[in-house]
Amino acid sequence: MNIPMATKPHDRLAAALAGEMAAVDKLIRTRMQSENAPRIPEVTAHLVEAGGKRLRPMLTLAAARLCGYQGDYHLGLAATVEFIHTATLLHDDVVDESAKRRGRPTANLLWDNKSSVLVGDYLFSRSFQLMVETGSLRVLGILANASATIAEGEVLQMTAATDLKTDEDVYLKVVRGKTAALFSAATEVGGVISEAPEEQVRALYDYGDALGIAFQIADDLLDYQGDSGATGKNVGDDFRERKLTLPVIKAVAQANPEEYAFWQRTIEKGRQEDGDLDHALALMAKYDTLTATRADAQGWAAKAQAALAPLPAHEIRDMLHELAGYVVARLS
Amino acid sequence: MNIPMATKPHDRLAAALAGEMAAVDKLIRTRMQSENAPRIPEVTAHLVEAGGKRLRPMLTLAAARLCGYQGDYHLGLAATVEFIHTATLLHDDVVDESAKRRGRPTANLLWDNKSSVLVGDYLFSRSFQLMVETGSLRVLGILANASATIAEGEVLQMTAATDLKTDEDVYLKVVRGKTAALFSAATEVGGVISEAPEEQVRALYDYGDALGIAFQIADDLLDYQGDSGATGKNVGDDFRERKLTLPVIKAVAQANPEEYAFWQRTIEKGRQEDGDLDHALALMAKYDTLTATRADAQGWAAKAQAALAPLPAHEIRDMLHELAGYVVARLS
Incomplete structure (x- = not known):
């Protein structure tokens, strides 16, 4: 850093x-x-x-x-x-x-x-x-919907986390629930309360949504990339806790039968042994899933930045633009 | 029955x-x-x-x-x-x-x-x-306040339940939180949504509040009175779970030092032995606290019935009147 x-x-x-x-x-x-x-x-x-x-x-x-x-x-x-x-x-x-x-x-x-x-x-x-x-009933509706999305995402995460059938679509739903729903509600209500034009309210929602997704994917990637000083976590905590996140989901999707059996044993059944984390990292390296995950995060950050276009030119808009870049800059 | x-x-x-x-x-x-x-x-x-x-x-x-x-x-x-x-x-x-x-x-x-x-x-x-x-923002406000009262009552119950300093005032706050707040919100919002006159909305709130309190006191009394067929609980479950409810609070308030020590050991410290429930029941009988608790429940039921006066004469009003009576009738 x-x-x-x-x-x-x-x-x-x-x-x-x-x-x-x-x-x-x-x-x-x-x-x-x-x-x-x-x-x-x-x-x-x-x-x-x-x-x-x-x-x-x-x-x-x-x-x-x-x-x-x-x-x-x-x-x-x-x-x-x-x-x-x-x-x-x-x-x-x-x-x-x-x-x-x-x-x-x-x-x-x-x-x-x-x-x-x-x-x-x-x-x-x-x-x-x-x-x-x-x-503002509109603000209440936005926050009520965000609350339901959060709770639903949490339940989904609980049931999907150790299920190898969890694909990138399900992962995205979980990420929207656990992170992006509150980010997008936070930005959207700021626009609604200001009675901003609909195009700007929509832009604020899109920015918060994409920022939240980039933020969470980055977090899940950092779990395998180290940087424990910044995150306060150890490498592979998610693996040990049997949480299916994007780097593993991408490796499972390309796994041969032997590799699939490894993921079944370690994630689905939770029977982990010494050396399993290293093997998991090797499989992620084989399919270059950390790079692919980083590219996904960068894509969402770029989407967040692009979403800002309809908003007024303003130093705050510039800072929000830089914030989206920063979320993924810590990955390189 | x-x-x-x-x-x-x-x-x-x-x-x-x-x-x-x-x-x-x-x-x-x-x-x-x-x-x-x-x-x-x-x-x-x-x-x-x-x-x-x-x-x-x-x-x-x-x-x-x-x-x-x-x-x-x-x-x-x-x-x-x-x-x-x-x-x-x-x-x-x-x-x-x-x-x-x-x-x-x-x-x-x-x-x-x-x-x-x-x-x-x-x-x-x-x-x-x-x-x-x-x-309706007014309905939202009523239900938001009820939710906060419920959550606060639950936390209060958790910390107050085994504390012998819990008096009847604290008990009433707990009861309002765990039962009466949702009863009174349920009746009040029915009036608000109907655009009923303020006097009637207030009457509906008062009815729900008093009904809820009568209901909860009756429940706490039945725990010591038996009737396990009706409640699905065994006599003294609250004592075993070290929950300070009205019959015990009234006995603690009148306890001599030896009796106070008994309540400290069984409720505060939770060191219960064979025969303790019988001794607790004997202390409640000594001060006639089950009778006093029943009288309190009946008082709240009467308050609920009296609250109905400003509401229109209607078969539903008669049924609500009878409902309040029924809640305490099961105690005699």
């Missing part, structure tokens, strides 16, 4: 939106309180303070700024999007039985699964209250 | 609303489908087909009928309310590590905790989509 920190597009976006991001942070802290149940802010603070990138709320603020929005509702929507994200993280950690998130012990480990499930439900309800305050 | 089945007010309500209840059932079945993730309808069907009483959607239909509603949105709202209820049951069973629900193995046992968490999230999102379709 030879791009200096200060030039990261994410940091430039954060600087350009600093005042509003501070207001969103304050709103998040206010709305995560609970008069009656102190466990709620304890658990939420653990995640909220952990220094996530706040990428999703920033996308909402960026979209609103880009479309010349003058009101205050974008702050509530940005907080909404972060609450939905935090709620899904809490539930994901229960589902995945994870022990670490953002380099710290997960809430389910520090408290218990119960707390993670119920506090997640609380945050989801809070996000729902926040979005009702905008008074 | 010497009231014959056919005269139960619940069954008379179901008969009066049969056509609409059938439409709600159809809507539930349609909306629980998922094109992409077949696990979702499997898990949902397990609960939906289990023959719950569908009391909550019936309350919405009853309120709409009573207020002369002419449209179709009450069907979607009734389905919404049942989806929220089903989602909370799925999450509750994970939190309580329950093995049985409505006399059948729970979803977390048949599938796994992951499925229960994620399918619950999906149903909550589906309920959210359904309510957006009504186009």
Whole structure:
């Protein structure tokens, strides 16, 4: 990684939106309180303070700024999007039985699964209250649909992850659910609340969708490429957890019978032995699936950049363009 | 129980609303489908087909009928309310590590905790989509607030259940969260969608709130009164699970130091021995807390009946009146 920190597009976006991001942070802290149940802010603070990138709320603020929005509702929507994200993280950690998130012990480990499930439900309800305050039924519809896509994607991932019949189409549905649906909702609602022309609202949706897909494919690729300093994960975690992601799906699609039996044993049946990860990496190298996966991610990043065309010329638009490039630049 | 089945007010309500209840059932079945993730309808069907009483959607239909509603949105709202209820049951069973629900193995046992968490999230999102379709921001606000109260009540119950400092005020907050919030939202939205006068909307809220509280107190009392045929539970399940409910809270409030130590050992520390349930029952008998709890439930039922006064004279109003009486009649 030879791009200096200060030039990261994410940091430039954060600087350009600093005042509003501070207001969103304050709103998040206010709305995560609970008069009656102190466990709620304890658990939420653990995640909220952990220094996530706040990428999703920033996308909402960026979209609103880009479309010349003058009101205050974008702050509530940005907080909404972060609450939905935090709620899904809490539930994901229960589902995945994870022990670490953002380099710290997960809430389910520090408290218990119960707390993670119920506090997640609380945050989801809070996000729902926040979005009702905008008074926009269209915004509510977008976020309701995104929520359903997220939940459906999570269930699909659970049932499809270890099933070798999972192809690139199913993978894309899972990726839209787990990542792209909230990215695209975050950008789209920023345009809707600004009453931007339909063409621009559509452009914002397309940008968020393609950015989210590029982001997730890059994440899945980095799992096999190393770079554990940047991701906080070890090479091959997904293989060990028997998660079918794009680099493996592409290798399974081209496997000969012997190779297919290897994937059946290690992914479907989960009977892994020493040396299996190396063999899996060798099979991915044989079919050059890491390169093909990188090309897919780059394709989605280019699609995100192209989607920005109908939006006004603006420094924020330039930063969103660079952000899409940056997501895949870390792969080369 | 010497009231014959056919005269139960619940069954008379179901008969009066049969056509609409059938439409709600159809809507539930349609909306629980998922094109992409077949696990979702499997898990949902397990609960939906289990023959719950569908009391909550019936309350919405009853309120709409009573207020002369002419449209179709009450069907979607009734389905919404049942989806929220089903989602909370799925999450509750994970939190309580329950093995049985409505006399059948729970979803977390048949599938796994992951499925229960994620399918619950999906149903909550589906309920959210359904309510957006009504186009009423006021309805959305009511259901958003109810959802937050439910989630907060669940967290509060988790942390307060084994804490002897839990008093009747905290108990009431828990009961409003776990039961009354959805009852009162179910009746209130039926009035709002009918554009009923504010006085009647308020009456419907008050009725649902008081009915829900009476219902939950009765449930907690029956846990110590037996009647396992009707409840499908054994006497003292709540004691064994260290749940502080009203009959025990009232006994703790009057306990001498020796008795307090008993409650500390059995509820707070959970170190239970043979004979402890009998001793607990003896302490409740000493302070007559089952009688006092019954009186509280009857008081809330009477409050529910009184709340109906501003509503139009109607056979449905009579049935709602009888329903409130029936909830506590099973206690005598």
